[in-house]
Amino acid sequence: MNVLVVGSGIAGLTAALHAHEAGHAVTLITKGSLGDGSTGLAQGGVAGSYGSDDSAQQHAADTMDAGAGLSDPAAVGVLVAEGAERIAELIGRGVGFDRTPDGALQLGREAAHRHARIVHAGGDATGAAISAALIAAVRRTAITVVERALLTELIVVEGAVRGIRLLRGAEVSELHADAVILATGGAGHLYAHTTNPIGATGDGIAVALRTGAAVADLEFVQFHPTILASGPAFLISEAVRGEGATLLDDAGRRFTFDTHPDGELAPRDVVSRAIARQAAAQGRPVLLDGRMLGAETLATRFPTIDRVTRERGFDWSREPIPVTPAAHYLMGGVVTDLDGRTTLPGLFAVGEVARTGVHGANRLASNSLLEGAVFGARAAAAVGMPWLPVHAPSTRTSVHPVDDRSFHAPAFSRAALQQLMWDEVGLLRNRDGLVHALSTVRTWVASLATPTTTTEHEDANLLLVAAATASAALDRTASVGAHYRTDAASADAAPIRHRSTILETV
Template sequence: MNVVVVGSGIAGLTAALHAYEAGHAVTVVTKGALGDGCTSLAQGGVAGMYGAADSAAQHAADTLVAGAGLSDPAAVDVLVQDAAARIAELIARGVAFDRSPEGDLMLGREAAHAHARIVHAGGDATGRAIAEALVAAVRRTDITVVEGAFLSDVLLDDRVARGIRTLVDDAESDLSADAVILATGGAGHLYAHTTNPEGATGDGIAAALRAGAAVADLEFVQFHPTILAEGPAFLVSEAVRGEGATLLDADGRRFVFDSHPDGELAPRDVVSRAIARQAAAQGSAVRLDATMLAAATLASRFPTIDRVTRARGFDWSSQPIPVTPAAHYLMGGVVTDLDGRSTVPGLFAVGEVARTGVHGANRLASNSLLEGAVFGARAAAALGSAWPQPMPHSPASRTRDDAVDGERPIDGSDGSRDDFSRAALQRLMWDDVGLLRSDEGLRRALDTLRTWSAAPRGARTVAEREDANLLMLATATASAALARTDSVGAHFREPLRSPVLETV
């Protein structure tokens, strides 16, 4: 088979390598350079190594709790049962996970995990180590690599995916294939503050929607609690809190316990909202205090964070540092089965672009790299197998034909762009479709989004097409958030205000 993989993070490169090793002809198409994207930036590790008191079943239980009851138990079971094999594969491909002086893998613990079961590489440089190893593995093969290529659309023949259309240097070209695997990542740049690299504009999800694929759970956007509050967005790993760092308000009080009995180790959505509320109440950023950890420990365990914080003028071994939440991970995306198949025959989705059902309403820390490796391998193994009909999918999923009333088409021929800019969209989403949502704010966001056409006539540049994709996904995300009236996981709805009763 001729297989096109779009994206070159852990999910895409794992799928590409497995497909190649199974005898398929593979082309990897990536928006930037090979290995660019969120994987290389990941400071957290890979969950799934179990000590004597731990087990795959306990990992599954923690994942289900973090997912707030909306994770698919079958998908979670696949994730944890395949974890050991995928970690062993990464080691075999050259990832040097951190080890003790005795040679044993060092296991870390992060929020909402009952046990230390997470492997790291280079302390806080796990993603970079994985990306470098997988890129090197691809370079050793004759897998075709096309860099600097923007995904314009998935090509269909009688409703079956048969390739992709790309934009390279403002010129479009078509690449045919027997199967397409989307591994394009998420859409962090829907928001004014994000940990995601510049290319995370939801291109794969938007292309899948235009191809008629079902998507679901776009309302579940995870905000990482601790981004350095000064300078360009820089993530301070949750593992820092796992090692004992605490969050303090302006008076030096550990305020997160007001929201959850686990304090700083509560699920990410709880911690992020607690930080947002406290910062708003005191009019300044909250502080992350890691001073109880020795300077040598911080430098060896978190070398990247140590280097960046010091470069920005903070000695975090002696003073707490200011932190704030930022959009980090999209739990929703293209609906898939347990082998990465979407509802469009021939079209697979793996990694953050996919909605496998693993994460439910909230992702458990260090499950994302694992998910990419597990489902990337499974998608490759499913190549050439029969496409199940009909495809099972969530009742909350929707296709392009099911677009909410008033949603604009991607090619855009009406509406006004007088007030549109990417920055305006990102600010709108941050304010009204962010950490704290309300009926009033969501309706206000949708009203504004629907006044903006989805793309200018004759859009040709990558930036214009990214804007179109972001606007399409912003509308779908706000619509999904408005439709889910209850608060669950990362989706938090402020209570409706009671009407004011007039007295006579």
């Protein structure tokens, strides 16, 4: 069969390799160059290697707990059951995970994991090692690679997806196929502060929405707690806190214990909100203190972070460094079954663009690379199999009020959209802010001309996903996981399970 894979992170590369090895003719399309994207930036590692006191069942329990009860147990079961096989596959493809002196995999721990079960490479360069190994594997095959090509549309024939339209420079082209696998990543550039690469503009989600695929849980946006608050966004891995670093306020107090008994190792949404509140209260960023780890450990365990912090004027072995949250990962996306099938026959989705149900309301650290590998392989295996109907979460079309301020919205720019989303659809949300955001985005959508350039297409995609995200956040009136409503009657109110977003006006 002829298979198109759109995206070249761990999910797309894994899907392409498995589809090729199954005998399919594969074309891999990427918006930038191979190696761009979020996978190569990942510092933490891949969860799923279990020590003698750990198990897949305990990993599943931690995943469910982090997901605030909204994770799909079946999807979580698949993730943890197949994790060890995918880690072994990565090793076989040349990923040099770090080892202990006796040759065993060195296991790390991150927030909300009860055990050390995370493998890493080059200390804090896991994603770069994985990306390099998988790209080298692709280059050794007959897989056709198309770089610098933006997905603009899905081609549907008799109700099934049978190809894509691409924009390369000023040229529009079509590629036809028996199956299309979306692996286009998330939408981090909806926000003014993000860890995501510049290409994370929600393209796959937007294209799926326009074509009528079910999309769910876009309100669940994970904000990474610790980004270096100096210079361009640079992530300080959660593994630093897993090794023992602490978060301090102006008085040198470990303030995160005020909101959760696990302190710095509480789930990401809890830590991020605690940091945001403390920074607002004291008028400056909070501090991450890793001095107790010592200069040698910091340099050998976290060489990339050590280099960048020093380049920016910090010696983190001698002084705490300022940190702030930033948009990091989208738990929602295109609805899939356990084999990556979407509600559109012929269309699969894997990685961050997909909503597999694994992450629920809050992703457990180091489950994203694992999810990309596990479900990328499963989607490739399902190509050519009978198409099974995909159960979409119950949906509804919400009619939200229009905010009069939207009639005086500022002129659209990507920066204005990102600041609006940061202010109103960010870490802390309420009805008035969400209504204002949705109304403003609708006004901007109405003012846009038909896109022709890559930037214009990206802006249209961001606006579509922004409206869907704000609408979903309005629908979910209770706080749960990464979605925190300051106007909720109770943060412990019963959550809405598995609601998808239908966008009514754009």
